[in-house]
Amino acid sequence: MTVAVVDMFSAEAEMAFVETLRRTGFAVLRNPPLDAARMEKMARDWRDFFLGEDKWNYLAEETPSGNTSGFIPPDVSETAVGHDRKDLKEFFHIVPETILPARLADDAAAHLDEARKLGKLLLGWLDIHCGNALPADLRGQLAESLSPSDSLLRILHYPPLTGDEQPGAVRAAAHEDINLITLLPVSAEPGLQVMARDGQWMDVPGRPGDVIVNSGDMLQEASSRQLPSTSHRVINPPDAHSNLSRISMPYFIAPDLDIRLSKHHTAGSYLKERLDLLAR
């Protein structure tokens, strides 16, 4: 299984994107309409934020729409479904109402604006080419279904390894994303892997400036599995990189929660089932 690198400047980008997502659940977009210099600056600024003490003033809270907003420390973090060690990460959730430190706010807002537009473009492409697999209510409406208040920009910091980590703990254990699609700018540090159909782990290709796109469980459910939600993970760094932070900024695109994904589920009921599983 190979994840295709799709040049957005090419005339074949739309078909190539849909094809690799169908086949692998992943695509890598080269020359995406996201400001690469801004993403680099965000990675530097957020790294400084995580390495400082100010983050403790932004501890996460639940928003009225049921999202979490703010800083989630390493000891809270997440345990992937089916795993018993917490991931070696801390992160910050940004939704439209999130209050951010002033020095981080403008770039985050500008990035979110671009990411939302790119998300709509890609959902539109998937709708055109895979619309037949979608439930009738969603057909022709996939891009419109994007809900800015239910979508989430997550800034992740995987701290340098100290050697004191719990045996078996990894930066991000194997999991699938819950949402429709995720836009994940390629990190400066390695580690992201995707599981091939034969169960082998493979590095996701790409270089900083590219954006990885993967389909999540909600899109898999809505497309009768035409668009698979593929397991991925972040492995611990090789020795030469182990004293380095890794910053990563996935934007999880979710639909309005009352959208019907399938006979069994609305987006809201689906999300609740998955979050209950994670909380166990």
Ligand SMILES: O=C(O)CCC(=O)C(=O)O
């Ligand atoms: O950090 C990464 O590269 C991937 C993060 C991820 O898969 C997630 O947060 O769902």
Ligand SMILES: [Fe+2]
């Ligand atoms: Fe993920």
